[in-house]
Amino acid sequence: MAAFDEMLPEVSGLRRPYSAYDRWLQEQDPARLTEKMQDAERVFRKTGITFAVYGEQEASERLIPFDIVPRIISGNEWRRLTQGIEQRVQALNAFLDDIYHRQEILRAGRVPKELIARNEAFLPEMIGVRPPAGVYTHIIGVDIVRISEDEFYVLEDNARTPSGVSYMLENRETMMQLFPELFQKIKVRPVENYPQLLRQSLAAVRPQSTKGAPTIAVLTPGSFNSAYFEHAFLADQMGVQLVEGQDLRVVDGHVAMRTTEGYKQIDVLYRRVDDSFLDPLTFRPDSALGIPGIMDVYRAGNITIANAPGTGIADDKAIYSYMPEIVEFYTGRKAILGNIPTWRCSEPDSLKYVLEHIHELVIKEVHGSGGYGMLVGPAATKKECEAFAKKLQAKPSNYIAQPTLALSTCPILTEKGLSPRHVDLRPYVLVSDRIQIVPGGLTRVALKEGSLVVNSSQGGGTKDTWVLDD
Amino acid sequence: MLLGRTANGLYWMNRYIERAENMARLVDAGLRMALTRTQNASEEWNSVLLSAGSDVAFTQKYQDYTAANVADFLLRDTSNPSSTMASIETARNNARMVRTALTRETWESINEAWMALKRMLARPIDERDLPSVLDAIKRETALIRGSFYGTMLRNEIFDFSQLGTYVERADNTARILDVKYYVLLPSISWVGSTLDNYQWESILRSVSAHRSYRWVYDADYKPTNIADYLILNVRMPRSLTFCYRFLAEHLKFLGDDYGERHACHATAEKTQAMLRAGSIKDIFDTGLHEFLAGFIRDNTRLGDEIAQDYRFY
Numbered sequence: 016m017a018a019f020d021e022m023l024p025e026v027s028g029l030r031r032p033y034s035a036y037d038r039w040l041q042e043q044d045p046a047r048l049t050e051k052m053q054d055a056e057r058v059f060r061k062t063g064i065t066f067a068v069y070g071e072q073e074a075s076e077r078l079i080p081f082d083i084v085p086r087i088i089s090g091n092e093w094r095r096l097t098q099g100i101e102q103r104v105q106a107l108n109a110f111l112d113d114i115y116h117r118q119e120i121l122r123a124g125r126v127p128k129e130l131i132a133r134n135e136a137f138l139p140e141m142i143g144v145r146p147p148a149g150v151y152t153h154i155i156g157v158d159i160v161r162i163s164e165d166e167f168y169v170l171e172d173n174a175r176t177p178s179g180v181s182y183m184l185e186n187r188e189t190m191m192q193l194f195p196e197l198f199q200k201i202k203v204r205p206v207e208n209y210p211q212l213l214r215q216s217l218a219a220v221r222p223q224s225t226k227g228a229p230t231i232a233v234l235t236p237g238s239f240n241s242a243y244f245e246h247a248f249l250a251d252q253m254g255v256q257l258v259e260g261q262d263l264r265v266v267d268g269h270v271a272m273r274t275t276e277g278y279k280q281i282d283v284l285y286r287r288v289d290d291s292f293l294d295p296l297t298f299r300p301d302s303a304l305g306i307p308g309i310m311d312v313y314r315a316g317n318i319t320i321a322n323a324p325g326t327g328i329a330d331d332k333a334i335y336s337y338m339p340e341i342v343e344f345y346t347g348r349k350a351i352l353g354n355i356p357t358w359r360c361s362e363p364d365s366l367k368y369v370l371e372h373i374h375e376l377v378i379k380e381v382h383g384s385g386g387y388g389m390l391v392g393p394a395a396t397k398k399e400c401e402a403f404a405k406k407l408q409a410k411p412s413n414y415i416a417q418p419t420l421a422l423s424t425c426p427i428l429t430e431k432g433l434s435p436r437h438v439d440l441r442p443y444v445l446v447s448d449r450i451q452i453v454p455g456g457l458t459r460v461a462l463k464e465g466s467l468v469v470n471s472s473q474g475g476g477t478k479d480t481w482v483l484d485d
Numbered sequence: 486m487l488l489g490r491t492a493n494g495l496y497w498m499n500r501y502i503e504r505a506e507n508m509a510r511l512v513d514a515g516l517r518m519a520l521t522r523t524q525n526a527s528e529e530w531n532s533v534l535l536s537a538g539s540d541v542a543f544t545q546k547y548q549d550y551t552a553a554n555v556a557d558f559l560l561r562d563t564s565n566p567s568s569t570m571a572s573i574e575t576a577r578n579n580a581r582m583v584r585t586a587l588t589r590e591t592w593e594s595i596n597e598a599w600m601a602l603k604r605m606l607a608r609p610i611d612e613r614d615l616p617s618v619l620d621a622i623k624r625e626t627a628l629i630r631g632s633f634y635g636t637m638l639r640n641e642i643f644d645f646s647q648l649g650t651y652v653e654r655a656d657n658t659a660r661i662l663d664v665k666y667y668v669l670l671p672s673i674s675w676v677g678s679t680l681d682n683y684q685w686e687s688i689l690r691s692v693s694a695h696r697s698y699r700w701v702y703d704a705d706y707k708p709t710n711i712a713d714y715l716i717l718n719v720r721m722p723r724s725l726t727f728c729y730r731f732l733a734e735h736l737k738f739l740g741d742d743y744g745e746r747h748a749c750h751a752t753a754e755k756t757q758a759m760l761r762a763g764s765i766k767d768i769f770d771t772g773l774h775e776f777l778a779g780f781i782r783d784n785t786r787l788g789d790e791i792a793q794d795y796r797f798y
Binding site (some may be wrong): 060061224237238248253256257258259261262272273274275276277279448 | 486488
């Protein structure tokens with residue numbers, strides 16, 4: 016299965032979006048490029064841009080490898096993508112509003128009822144709650160893969176607490192430090208205003224009762240969380256407080272943070288803590304990360320929580336397979352961006368097919384993330400497939416399966432020169448009274464030759480993503 | 486506006502940076518004593534450990550007071566929470582927690598110090614390398630201090646950081662003096678003995694003041710002058726008076742900014758007034774040891790009051 020290379024496809028040679036970059040690259044001394052690669056690593060280590068890998072004691076802080084060859088998208092390609100993303104994000108918010116209110120889509124039989132009712136991501140506490148400005152999912156990362164010149168698919172929607180945006184920003188910063196001359200030659204659309212956009216977007220969805228400028232804070236589980244760097248980075252860039260559950264409590268019907276001068280009210284909380292940890296009085300009683308009583312404040316309309324509790328029902332992998340129907344139901348149009356064909360293992364016919372073709376498919380846990388608990392059939396041994404089949408049969412509704420697509424590749428710089436590696440793309444979308452998509456995103460790249468797993472926890476790296484201003 | 490937890494992180498980050506450096510300075514002074522006076526080296530190392538407040542923990546692990554053992558315990562042993570490595574690690578963890586309150590330069594200097602020391606202290610230190618390792622530790626903490634002073638805005642973040650620095654420093658200096666207080670007491674036998682000369686130099690060396698002492702006093706070491714220098718001198722950056730001048734100043738800034746005075750203000754001002762009015766003769770008359778023990782107790786109380794008054798927890 017030959018993959019489509021976004022820079023140097025076999026059939027047509029160099030693709031146009033890469034032409035200016037390629038001209039520059041040809042003039043470079045390979046030794047200098049290798050040096051620049053080491054510079055990049057030094058920059059990342061020095062600034063402490065690390066992430067923690069769960070389950071590895073030794074390397075508790077690791078760098079996500081960074082490749083210095085940019086992934087380049089033309090202005091035209093980007094316009095098409097953004098139309099599809101906007102439509103999808105609109106549908107996601109409409110779906111959430113519907114699910115927690117009239118449930119028309121269930122009544123119309125377009126999505127099976129039991130998929131919602133029995134879903135852990137569905138929060139009955141949110142029924143009838145309308146968040147400030149009517150927005151449920153404010154910050155979304157839509158994972159997109161490409162398989163040919165014209166075929167883009169959505170791999171998954173991240174509507175809860177998508178991470179990685181700090182890498183998008185730092186990757187650009189690093190590239191501009193390493194190769195300032197490139198950015199003079201090639202017009203690349205900027206991404207660095209993302210933190211300002213995020214702040215404006217969060218301010219725009221403040222509770223109606225807020226007087227004056229809203230106080231915004233980022234809620235982190237703490238400095239031992241794998242994405243802590245990003246939480247700190249975003250709070251810093253937005254100029255807002257980075258808070259933990261232990262800093263917050265409910266005071267006079269509002270959420271307030273403990274400052275050196277006493278408690279101060281918070282109006283908008285950008286939380287990077289999972290739903291179940293948010294409020295020990297409502298959800299997990301053992302959670303030390305949350306704020307007792309915050310759900311009461313939320314229901315009273317006195318705080319905006321971004322993203323809203325219960326948004327996970329929209330990016331659940333079992334729901335994913337219904338996204339084409341969902342998009343059409345709420346927008347009245349066919350989805351511009353398609354889904355990857357998906358077998359729901361909960362359906363007996365699909366399960367049968369999946370078990371028969373296990374070595375050809377990618378099988379994922381419905382609620383899993385980060386590349387944990389998945390099987391890549393073609394890369395797995397017979398024994399691994401058999402073991403996975405047992406798990407699958409024990410709890411079929413826990414899994415979905417997709418064909419192993421020939422994800423597009425983009426070259427990375429190796430010791431032997433350019434070499435193609437599979438990539439995906441996560442653009443970041445902000446929703447308030449409008450939808451904004453920063454031109455670019457996070458390109459994740461599977462650094463191992465032939466590998467299709469791009470997750471950073473599984474040996475993936477990242478690239479700077481350029482959207483050309485053409 | 487500053488989170489109480491952030492103020493706490495800043496305070497302890499700076500206490501531990503100060504402590505990391507202090508350990509290196511103590512080992513440096515001990516090393517010098519051991520080199521010049523081989524006879525009673527183990528006694529010297531014992532007093533180094535006492536000054537570091539690590540003597541009990543040390544004896545649970547080692548029997549011999551050798552340079553290698555003490556240096557290992559005070560510099561690289563992470564099971565000793567006050568060792569340089571453990572301190573710099575705690576400082577960095579706190580810095581990570583309060584990262585949004587620090588300039589990029591300050592954070593990077595702490596992160597780089599941590600990386601450099603982790604590498605340097607990964608294996609036991611060869612005795613021949615000890616001087617260069619001590620230099621490197623002092624250089625790293627100096628770089629942190631330089632970035633901090635050079636780039637941080639003088640606001641409440643700065644104030645809480647400085648409170649940590651000076652509470653720790655005052656504690657360090659008072660402990661160093663207290664461990665050696667008997668060396669400084671006037672007695673008939675001390676006059677002119679070389680033994681005491683070494684002891685006195687060692688005290689000055691452990692606060693990096695053996696050269697500057699001569700700029701202020703005569704070249705001769707005199708116990709009253711040494712005590713005066715370390716306790717009452719307003720210009721000596723590690724003296725108790727110097728520390729309290731800044732503690733009172735930063736607390737005043739906070740009080741003015743917030744428009745509120747707390748128990749910690751009264752405590753700091755009381756100690757400052759006591760130091761200002763005091764003479765070294767009075768201190769020796771009431772008893773140097775009693776004076777220092779009282780000072781250490783009050784200084785600890787000040788730390789607790791700051792934590793409580795500014796809602797660290």
